[in-house]
Amino acid sequence: MSLLLLGLCVIVCGGFLALLLCNKPKLSSWLACAGVVVGSVLGLIPAITVLLNGAKESLRYDWSIPFGSFFIEIDPISALFLIPIFGLSALAAIYGTEYLWPYRQRKFLGVPWFFYNLLAAAMAVVVLARNAVLFLIAWEVMSLASFFLVTFEHEEKQNRDAGWTYLVAMHIGTAFLLAFFILLGSNTGSLDFDKIGNIAPSAANILFLLAVIGFGTKAGFMPMHVWLPEAHPAAPSHVSAVMSGVMIKTGIYGIVRTLTLLGQPPEWWAWLLIAIGVSSGVLGVLFALAQHDLKRLLAYHSVENIGIITLGLGLGVLGLSIGSPTLAVLGFAGGLFHVVNHALFKGLLFLGAGSIVHVTGTREIDHLGGLLKRMPWTGLTFLIGAVAISGLPPLNGFASEFLIYLGVFKDGISNGVQAVVLTLCIIGGLALIGGLACACFTKAFGIIFLGEPRTEHARHAHEVKLAMRIPMLILAICCILVGLFSPFLIRHAVFVITQVTSLDSQVVALELSETFAIMWRFVVAAVLLIVLAVFLAAMRKWMLRGRSVRSAGTWDCGYAAPSARMQYTASSFAQPLTYLFKPFLRTHSKSVSAKEYFPAESDFATETADISGRYLFEPTFNWINRTLSRLHWLQHGRLQIYVLYIALTLLVLLIWKMR
């Protein structure tokens, strides 16, 4: 515990030092980065220890805030979330030193670093806090710190708008959480998590719904995900990596923690989570397909992966409610394993996207091309991330999805409507998500890194510096190793799963060791694949020995003057699928078609705005705006009158109390 606290202090101190020295860009960057790295290493040690031995450690101080206490505890669930938080924050910080460097003339770099360190520390406190007041404070610090990072480039209107959307979404979420904690604490009169117990089923239902909306807004459940595709592109890329890789997972953490507090779940919670999982997963990947802004595309993929995680959690809850340990263990194991895996590959992909933006200055996929020759390391690591996020073996993304598949197949719901719905939702859903994710990432990698550069930006791209390459390389290696060593990792998840499911640890251990045996064979098959590929490569080399191996132009059907602009673009690559799913996507396209025999110019543009943004939130907020504007006369900026309002409110409250 002391190491953990020391680590948090080092992170925060690094941030404050960076703020104080903000006129010295180099020093403040390195101090802040060193703070995050040292603090994270210090924090990782207890996190890994707790995950492996299952011990709990807590620390409690009284606090003068009503109902508040400084009560933190590290247990296996917290440890599981702390590992990606510390790991990814540290790697992204190293990356950030180089990424933010070009901004040094225009901005004080100490300021974003201060908020970055605050964000890293706040995320850790969120998963450690065991008192609602402390939790909400950390939650708010996390949201605000990331808001200031999202609006880092606030000169551009779209970034200010994104920040605004983000701020509003976060506070609507927090409002539900406030209600959640007030209701949670009203039973026992204490807001410490360990004193909560014996919640009536009707209250538990309401609490669960509040948690799903409140935490789901952070996690990015459809349709509360609207802030993700706005905020992620606006933030600097290493911050996007942290936000998408770990910050949205605090929402998942909140739901998992809520489930442990509320006791035995009724079955409809599971179906709700499964429904959210399928809709977020499928719609997330569909909207990702329709995007041609790389970071927006990745943001929608976060929605998709949160969907997969939620599917896992829903399956686990179903297992608990119908009393099937297999389903519970495999569901939660798959969902929580995907939390870690998504942090690895999404962190990697956002850092890769950052490198692309860094050297080409554009996020527009259709303006890139041919970058693999110019940025070999970024390309290789991005490809590994792309394979992993598409859920393909032998990398880590497949391992966690496989656990979810296994749960559905293994479990005993053998008959009836439930079994049909479950199989369709999860097997059909995961298969469709997998296929569409492959389409999306062959598009992203293929159009950006392969072929010929489509613009001058892409033509003059070059590899990024070492400080940006190393974090990507580490994450890529982690994706491979976690995939190949997944059986061992699964076997060590026994304490986490026991705590989440509240099942007997023997039962969990038995289930996990059976899973270990299954995963182990998968790994052998994956190794066989790798060995075969190496063998075939050697075989081809041997076959081509002494024969002519020539280079020539790509086959162009005899056309005389092919140009790079004739290549397939991201929009054209995705067109068959976006056409097929147009009732959901509602892509708007504008085109000026070619006229006359020798057309001078033509133009084509597509835009896929978010349906829930456009058809749900925009009308709602417009209505609220219209309605509340009638109260506009109350607000006119005169401070004295505001003080009068406060006095009057107090008076009313006193009279009400006197009654």
Added chain:
Amino acid sequence: MNLISIANSVLAVLLAPLMFGIINRTKAVFAGRTGQPLLQAYYDISKLFQKGAVYSNTTTWVFRAGPIVGFAAVLAATVFVPFGGLPALFAFKGDFVVMVYFLGLARFMTVLSALDTGSSFEGMGASREVTFSALAEPSFLIGLAAIAKYTGHISLSPMLAGINAASWGHAAPALALIGLAFFVVLLAENCRIPVDDPNTHLELTMIHEVMVLDHSGPDLGFIIYSSTLKLWLLGSVLIGIIVPVHSGIFLLDTVSSLLGMLGLAVVIGIIESTMARLRLLHVPQLLLGATALSILALVLVLR
């Protein structure tokens, strides 16, 4: 793990190209031609293996990795599929999911190596490939789930061994629906008519063939070999369902499966001779139809 089951993979590697020969011979008979030799695919592959290679200037190592990873993945997938009297080399719970995803990896790399050439034709083929496979995958997995629920096993070998003449007696509708759905998936995944025409020579209308336009020499050999293997692989799953001879007598089971594969190749040949390729816009409807069949089968099994 039964080491003798390695014979399944060996059999697949040895016999897969023959399927192409039988299909082409059937088509020739229908057209009144003599047709190419039955072993033509073997000749093609061995000729390509003896040639040099030409690589496009645009391409990178991804282009060279594509055929190799594709072939390795399909070859590795053969260890999950039982054939005739022999169970699969690797049989574990959920193995068919791994098999489907291995084929997915092969497709991922093939698509990337097509995009690596920068050719708009190959981009077009790649785009169609990912579209159709994304739609075919749910159909295949839901169908497999239905069989898993029906037989009570979740590993491909016992699943297929669990289907015998008696099961066709009392679950004929479900099994027929799954068989039909898998047949559509097989045609789509292997780029046969009515989804794709392997004989077409117009770049604009091709899917799989256009993706590999720029490959040459051993690389093209690997690609042709892996497409024959893929046909063999999906064919063995389909034959395991529709030729339900799982008596336990090794010779009987294996011979009937081999005859089943022969029959499958003839049927594909007949379809290619008598049907036209669908318009590309109609292919998704066919695949959604296959998914609907799988869903119906699942409902029938679980009702």
